Amino acid sequence: GAVVSQHPSWVICKSGTSVKIECRSLDFQATTMFWYRQFPKQSLMLMATSNEGSKATYEQGVEKDKFLINHASLTLSTLTVTSAHPEDSSFYICSARITGAGYEQYFGPGTRLTVT
Amino acid sequence: RKEVEQDPGPFNVPEGATVAFNCTYSNSASQSFFWYRQDCRKEPKLLMSVYSSGNEDGRFTAQLNRASQYISLLIRDSKLSDSATYLCVAPSGGGADGLTFGKGTHLIIQP
Numbered sequence: 001g002a003v004v005s006q007h008p009s010w011v012i013c014k015s016g017t018s019v020k021i022e023c024r025s026l027d028f029q030a031t032t033m034f035w036y037r038q039f040p041k042q043s044l045m046l047m048a049t050s051n052e053g054s055k056a057t058y059e060q061g062v063e064k065d066k067f068l069i070n071h072a073s074l075t076l077s078t079l080t081v082t083s084a085h086p087e088d089s090s091f092y093i094c095s096a097r098i099t100g101a102g103y104e105q106y107f108g109p110g111t112r113l114t115v116t
Numbered sequence: 117r118k119e120v121e122q123d124p125g126p127f128n129v130p131e132g133a134t135v136a137f138n139c140t141y142s143n144s145a146s147q148s149f150f151w152y153r154q155d156c157r158k159e160p161k162l163l164m165s166v167y168s169s170g171n172e173d174g175r176f177t178a179q180l181n182r183a184s185q186y187i188s189l190l191i192r193d194s195k196l197s198d199s200a201t202y203l204c205v206a207p208s209g210g211g212a213d214g215l216t217f218g219k220g221t222h223l224i225i226q227p
Contacts (some may be wrong), residue, residue: 027167034214043203043219044160093159102167103148105215107159 003027004096006108013084013115020080021111023094030096031048033077034105035069035111050077074099122218124205128149129194130226137206137221149187150205151178154220160203164189191223199225 003026013019023033033050048069049057056069068080077096082090093114095105121140127133141149144175148167164171166187170179177190191198204218 043216044217046208046214046216049214091157102165104150104162104165106162110159112157 001027002098002106004106004108005096006094006111009109010112011114013113015085015115018080018082019084019113020078020102020115021077021092021094023077023096023108025075025096025106028096029099030077031074031099033071033094034050035079036093036095037078038093038110044093048081056115061103081113084113086115088111089113089115120204120206120218121128122221124219124221126222126223128226131194131196133191133194134190135194135223137187137202137223138186139221140184140186141204141206142185143206143208143216144182146206148207149163149178149180150215151176151187151189151216152205154201154203156201160217163202168219172207178188193195194225196225196227204207 005024005026007022011019031052035047036044037047038044046059047062050069050071052071052074058064066082071077093107093110093112095107097105119142143199148216150165153163154160163176164173166178175192179188201220201222203220205215208214208216
């Protein structure tokens with residue numbers, strides 16, 4: 001149980017374009033989902049907390065207009081990287097918390113974004 | 117921001133040995149902790165949750181020392197497949213829903 005899928009697995013795009021990443025909880029409802037970014041040999045850094053039906057909460061230093069988050073249902077959150085630049089190239093991982101359960105988060109397989 | 121500190125290693129350990137590593141946390145209000153395992157270029161996977169003084173699951177034992185604010189992870193009879201980065205995790209606190217991850221301890225089990 002507690003399976004989270006993420007699509008696409010990897011994407012290469014040109015500078016200036018926008019990329020949408022989907023995160024789905026497959027066998028549970030997730031009122032709260034999280035988006036992380038991880039650079040090589042670095043720890044996971046929380047970008048934002050996504051709550052179903054409300055605006056996302058962004059961490060300090062994360063541009064909300066650049067990283068658009070939509071959590072329209074209890075099983076789907078999307079992250080759109082707008083006007084991507086090479087410095088946005090990273091491993092983006094989402095996680096979901098089972099509604100009504102503890103603090104455990106279950107991670108999707110991640111999306112590797114390369115901006116050329 | 118509350119921090120979680122870990123020794124990055126790497127820890128090189130022969131197969132079959134017992135290995136332990138610690139993690140310290142600064143948010144004294146945290147009630148629950150987690151150990152995640154992350155393989156290279158993969159997502160973290162939940163290994164253990166620690167809600168009270170400790171937890172044991174097969175070869176893995178996690179212990180929590182609230183007075184000293186550290187959590188330990190003990191791996192007995194280590195296997196080659198245990199080679200990974202182990203992430204110590206605590207709730208971010210301060211009303212936030214998220215988790216604060218340590219930088220991870222890199223473990224290498226040698227044949």
